[in-house]
Amino acid sequence: MSPDFAPALSRDAALRRLVQSFEAAGLPEARTDARFLALHALGLSPLDLTLRGRDPLGEAGAGALRGAAARRLAGEPVARIIGAWEFWGLPFALGPDTLVPRPDTESVVEAALRLFPERDRPLRLIDLGTGSGCILVALLHERANAFGIGLDRAQGALAVGRRNAEANGVGDRAAFLCGSWLEALTGPFDLIVSNPPYIAASVIATLQPEVRLHDPRAALDGGEDGLDAYRAILSGVAQRPGLLSAGGALVLEIGYDQAPALTRLAQTAGFAEARVGRDLAGNDRVVTLRPSLAGR
Incomplete structure (x- = not known):
């Protein structure tokens, strides 16, 4: 009561x-x-x-x-x-089509910044399934010469992401486009980042009510095994290697138990090495893929 x-x-x-x-x-x-x-x-x-x-x-x-x-x-x-939450020390508005930014996702930002430590280096990046734009905006906030695209299938999410980019002072270096994963993109990008839906469809009914009833299902449902989005992203890059610049990288958030499966998918797609990073709780949380590692 x-x-x-x-x-x-x-x-x-x-x-x-x-x-x-x-x-x-x-x-x-x-x-x-x-x-x-x-x-x-x-x-x-x-x-x-x-x-x-x-x-x-x-x-x-x-x-x-x-x-x-x-x-x-x-x-x-x-x-x-x-109707808002903090991520990377920045405020983000939320909407029905966006996830609530979670601290675990900051691992994606950290991994991406480690790949390109020069703060004034020009970068071209894209955030797939951008939602609130939290990953994209955080990266643009840290790299003043970077330009980024936020891609999402939900028009509502794109409107929220655009508003968050403007509110956090990076709106002039961000564009928001409606699309599905890597379709219709030409590149090249120095960095492709994503926190895609990675929950197996059968597991969604068992999630906490706060997630199950209030987060958009499209941002949670990763298909039968939770890996559908990764397959789409990796196959897209494999089929069009020009999407990544020389020395470019993918940085993807994963579920705590998905590193082995994603590593196998990456190898099948032609990535010779996958580097797994952990979140603050010590769980596998982010995978970094760089085609240039193949010859090392």
Whole structure:
């Protein structure tokens, strides 16, 4: 049951009540969720809450907080309620066609930056299945002379990605195109990155409700074995080697147990070597493929 918030209740007291309600419901990040939602619903900064925590909620604040609490207690993720989330220290708006950016995906950005450590080097890159544009925007933010394309099949995702690029100051170096994987692209690209759908279709029904019910299925469903998107990407590069520049690379996010299968797919597609990187939890999370490694 959603807690009641009287307009005369102080902001501090309302936050405590919200934490208690989330804890009673068994939410694992009760305190953090409550603070994020309180700041959002009340339109406050952390400093505002600290300095003016004794101020009453007021009618509008009480109603907004009741609504946010009810949505969270019904299982909706905090990021969806807020409509935005942070990735790589940058803010990203969300939409129905985008995933919530996750910390694990920062492993893709880290791996890509290690490949091209010169900060002023001109780069041409493409993010396949860009969604919110978080990978693309993070890379452009770190490489001032890079230009990137965000490709996605969902027009809604492209609109969100474009807005995020502009909001984070890289809109003049980003383009967003509607398409499926590598179709109709000519290249060459120095870097191809992607966090594609990689959940096996039969597994989706077993995912946590926050993911299963609120993330777009198209961004999750990787086909019968979870590898359909990788097959499309790798075969596209293999059939048109000019898509990658000399010394170019692919950097792909993977599921924690997919490194062996993806390595085999890469070998079949003509990549002689695949380098696997791990996320902060120690799980396999990113595979880097460079055709130029074949002769080493």
